[in-house]
Amino acid sequence: MSSVTIAGVVKAYGDRRVLDAVDLHVADGSITSVLGASGCGKTTLLRIVAGFVRADAGSVTLGERVVEDGRTAVAPDRRGVGYVPQEGALFPHLDVAGNIMFGIPRGERTTSRLGELLELAELPADLAHRQPHQLSGGQQQRVAIARALAPAPRVILLDEPFSSLDAALRISAGKAVTRVLRHAGATALIVTHDQGEALSLADQVAVMRAGRFVQVDSPAGIYERPADAETAEFVGGASMIAAEVSGGIARCVAGAIPVAAADGRVRVLIRPEQVLLGPAAGAAVVGQVTEVGFYGAQVVVTLALADGTPLTARAPSARTPRPGDEVGVVIEGSAVTFGDES
Structure with a gap:
């Protein structure tokens, strides 16, 4: 896995500046939550790191490799990034095994590799040939995580991964996904609007407001020593x-x-x-x-x-x-x- 360094990233749509000189560092093997209200720019930032959206200025570095500098960019499929969209977005025509192995070269799609990924995602082997609609919401999310981890990406990005789950399932799914990420030693960037998720899942929380980070700190630091009154009221x-x-x-x-x-x-x-x-x-x-x-x-x-x-x-x-x-x-x-x- 690799660290993620975002430096001075700017993105505007017309006259509206969505990201305003954003800086963030995610340490190798750590989990960072980007927390903010809807429309603050957090998903745009995630998509820039993934390579789906170009930055107007600034840079994104994965490990030692600059993948975006505002002028040129490495293609998404060459960045070594795993991406988990909202609701997991599993392929409905493929079973669990087909979904998990989708991003792996055909020659590496072995039964042993599938078993490793199922075990990593805390999924029983007998789910391998079930269709996505036969899984619970939490199981679907873990299949999506396993699929993203299968090609051994440098970084894994998760966009509101639990937004479609009910409150009780969000808690259990969040704990399970965190265990999976930590067991894999993954460097992860999680976007969420849910304060509880951000504080409980991550090593570092970056609070975003109107396209800027107003505070980046440990979960305890964000809650106990908020940067301003608005942050204090937002996180609890x-x-x-x-x-x-x-x-x-x-x-x-x-x-x-x-x-x-x-x-x-x-x-x-x-x-x-x-x-x-x-x-x-x-x-x-x-x-x-x-x-x-x-x-x-x-x-x-x-x-x-x-x-x-x-x-x-x-x-x-x-x-x-x-x-x-x-x-x-x-x-x-x-x-x-x-x-x-x-």
Whole structure:
């Protein structure tokens, strides 16, 4: 496998600049998720790396080989790239074996090689002669991964690989595909709009907005130290509360919270899992429950604090408060701060 280096890539369609001087490095054997809302440019970037779309400027390097420099480009079939489109796009007229072996030279299409690829993709051997319509969504996705890995590509690209699967299957399929990629030692670039997928599947997450990367970091770095308030709210539940910082403590309607910020007015970011709920009696901070969302093992509780400021908490469903209840509120841990907008 090879590293991927994207440097200063620009792409425009007419007056609309889809990619605006994009830089990204994907280390050899690592998995990077490109996370962004629909229309932000992430699929265009993936297609430029694959060679399906030409860049207007900038370069793409796979390992030591420049495959796109804005003037000339290596053809897609000569880049050594495996590509998995949305929904896998298996050939309906071929069985599992035919799909997996499609990209391998005929002389290398051996039973042993098929067995290796089925095992790599965690697929039982008895699926080899089934048609795609006889497979589950997760199995189809793993066949598509095996097909992309079969020619031993330098890099594998996945475009919204789980978008067609239901929520429960997305989680299990994501775990399975990640295991397959890591077992193969693959360098992978995954495009997704799903925050959970991006954070759970990758070694590195690149958050894209309006054709630019606003932050590239580890999953924990993106979630715990977001570059700006918009990124903070995009990657997970977030309550932004006005506060006054003095001596490393932000004082606000939710209480006193440790922060690493200079004195002055700020907004503090509070994640739902930081909000601990308890009895209102004797509590320094009290909120009134305005809404409760049930999600099985957990509930998401929306509170109104003393001045009406909303605060979101996540709690075990065994201790579900009801709308109208008053509860005590404690903020656990420290908080990230952003500039005051008042």
